[in-house]
Amino acid sequence: MESSREFDIVVLGPTGYTGKYCAEHIVTHLPTNLKWALAGRSYKKIQGVAQELKELNADRSEPDIITIQLNKEELRSLAERTKLIINCVGPYHIYSTPVVEACANAGTHYVDATGETPWVKQTVDEYHETAKSNGAIIIHCVGIESTPADMLAYALVKEVREKLSCPTREITGSIYEFKSSGASGGTLSSILTCIEDFSGKHLLESTRPFSLAVSPAPKDIPSESIMAKVLGVRAVRDLGTLAKSPTDFCDMTIVHRSSTLMPELYGPRFYFRQFLNVRNSFIGILWNYAFILGTALLLLAPVRWLVKKIIYAPGSGPTTESGRDDRCEYRAIATPDRDTPKRVFGKLVYEGSSMYHFTGVLMAEAAMVILENEQKVKKVSRGGIVTPATLGQEYLDRLEKIGCRVQTQLLEN
8 A cells, every 4th residue: 555645544433332442442552653533523622632641651642633534535435545544424224324334445454443344334335346456454343243253253263273284173152251341322322323224134244154255155054953042041161151142143144255255264164153152051041132122123113212312422432441450351262173072262352442442443453454464365365355363363463452352261071
């Protein structure tokens, strides 16, 4: 990419809930020679954020402030001025399609924190080839959905290759613990508006495990028992009792896109499943049917109207103080694609700040990996709309430094 571009990074939407966390991490942790800017619709609001950032690190040069409307002409100009855009403007399916389009056309790298799988599928279908041909690296879901699951799966597949010299047949993942101070208004708004704005057919298609894959699903996908399908619970060796994860479709589609973007690492028969750890089968069954009922109720317009009245407004959410006890732990078990009793166990742990702070950090660190390892990421991923896992070991190393621990262990029997 041209070194003559004015900015290394532009944070689009820094006045939003997650955008502020992302900007704070850039100020306090990323290189001081970074050329960067804050962009959004209100100069006054962005200036307020810039002042708060200055108080965090008075020695750092202040970012430029760019006022912009989210239309094609202004976004094209913005994309052409920077190497990478960190997009924090949601709900993404409402506001951010023109941002992806501008980056794809300009060959500008891009990351966001969306969990809106129907929208991700839409952008992949429309802009992947354009982005690829223009040399852009575009990565969605660089947040709690679905970076922890994707990077843990990558670490396990890599360990299977290195320790057992074979591809991976299957990974079963679980959200072992997820302690959060609550969802932000933007997250809740995204869920509700996705239900309203996408057709039932598109919603259904986007939740299929291989809906974002670049190649067909394996013909011999591991099956589950009828009881597990009906009751929603199953016992998995090394992981305990597992039930439906509320983020399973997002995590599974991203991991399967990773596996088909990098088939030489994952293998041709790779399959990934994601669940939620529960105390026992009874709780798992209750949770499963409560989730089904809750989802069904959200399909009703009066219920969505009521929910909108009681949730946080977009741009707001839990306080920084309330998030200090937040914690997430993901666990997974990888089965090699050969006849052996050996398997690999892994876990990813993050604690000490809110999950939204974690999301801001994930985006900022992913941006640095792309800027510092651009050619390697392009070679591994082949470019276009790719996934967090294509950032590889360099991303895992950066996450380790900010307190996100990923561990793997070979189990012999």
